[in-house]
Amino acid sequence: MTAEAGPGVDRPACVLVGPPGAGKTTVGGLIADALRVPFLDTDALIERSAGKPIPEIFFDEGEDHFRVLERAAVAEALAGHRGVLALGGGAVLADDTRELLMEHLVVYLSVELADAAKRVGLGASRPLLAVNPRATMRHLLDARRPLYEEVADVVVPTDGIDPEQVAETVLLALSDPEVRG
Ligand SMILES: Nc1ncnc2c1ncn2[C@@H]1O[C@H](COP(=O)(O)OP(=O)(O)O)[C@@H](O)[C@H]1O
Ligand SMILES: O=C(O)C1=C[C@@H](OP(=O)(O)O)[C@@H](O)[C@H](O)C1
Ligand SMILES: [Mg+2]
Numbered sequence: 001m002t003a004e005a006g007p008g009v010d011r012p013a014c015v016l017v018g019p020p021g022a023g024k025t026t027v028g029g030l031i032a033d034a035l036r037v038p039f040l041d042t043d044a045l046i047e048r049s050a051g052k053p054i055p056e057i058f059f060d061e062g063e064d065h066f067r068v069l070e071r072a073a074v075a076e077a078l079a080g081h082r083g084v085l086a087l088g089g090g091a092v093l094a095d096d097t098r099e100l101l102m103e104h105l106v107v108y109l110s111v112e113l114a115d116a117a118k119r120v121g122l123g124a125s126r127p128l129l130a131v132n133p134r135a136t137m138r139h140l141l142d143a144r145r146p147l148y149e150e151v152a153d154v155v156v157p158t159d160g161i162d163p164e165q166v167a168e169t170v171l172l173a174l175s176d177p178e179v180r181g
Helices: 024-035 042-050 054-061 063-080 095-101 113-120 133-151 163-174
Strands: 014-017 039-041 084-086 106-110 154-157
Touching: 014 024, 014 163, 024 039, 024 084, 024 163, 039 042, 042 054, 042 063, 042 084, 054 063, 063 095, 095 133, 106 133, 106 163, 113 133, 154 163
Parallel strands: 014 084, 014 106, 039 084, 106 154
Antiparallel strands: none
């Protein structure tokens, strides 16, 4: 596939959503490499503009402030980024973000509790999972599943599948004229 892949030249080639541990950051990079387009992760955008890592933003300013930064970063990236875009797992919580996503080709990387827990290690790098990680992850998966489904054009299950295979499945879906609209 070439740099023209995706729904149009004036927007991201595709936007990856899904819970923490779904592989959005990892698979997004692989897809961008394959398409030879730039890769952007809104978490990286937020860290760059805040000048500190996400756990520190949560610790210093709280989740609500992080969500404000996230909404702005997602809107900026959806308007300006021309490659593959990965969102943070909680970006779809915002009504206005879900509204914006309606205009984009959105791929939902799904993952169930066992693989998600294994992959994120339930450690400190994701501040939301710092307390009672397994129960929090279960609740988060259940609560957000309908939101991911609401915005998705394509759902790609990732359980038991390595990132390269997930990327191949996404690339195949992106080459389908029906998916690209
Ligand atoms: N399909 C997969 N199979 C196994 N491990 C994976 C898979 N996708 C991602 N990982 C690993 O899981 C961890 C979280 O992946 P990441 O891309 O950061 O997920 P997300 O951005 O969705 O939270 C990383 O260590 C990554 O290498
Ligand atoms: O699920 C969430 O609310 C979050 C997911 C993280 O991104 P990943 O989904 O890439 O881990 C990051 O944005 C932040 O820690 C909050
Ligand atoms: Mg990520």
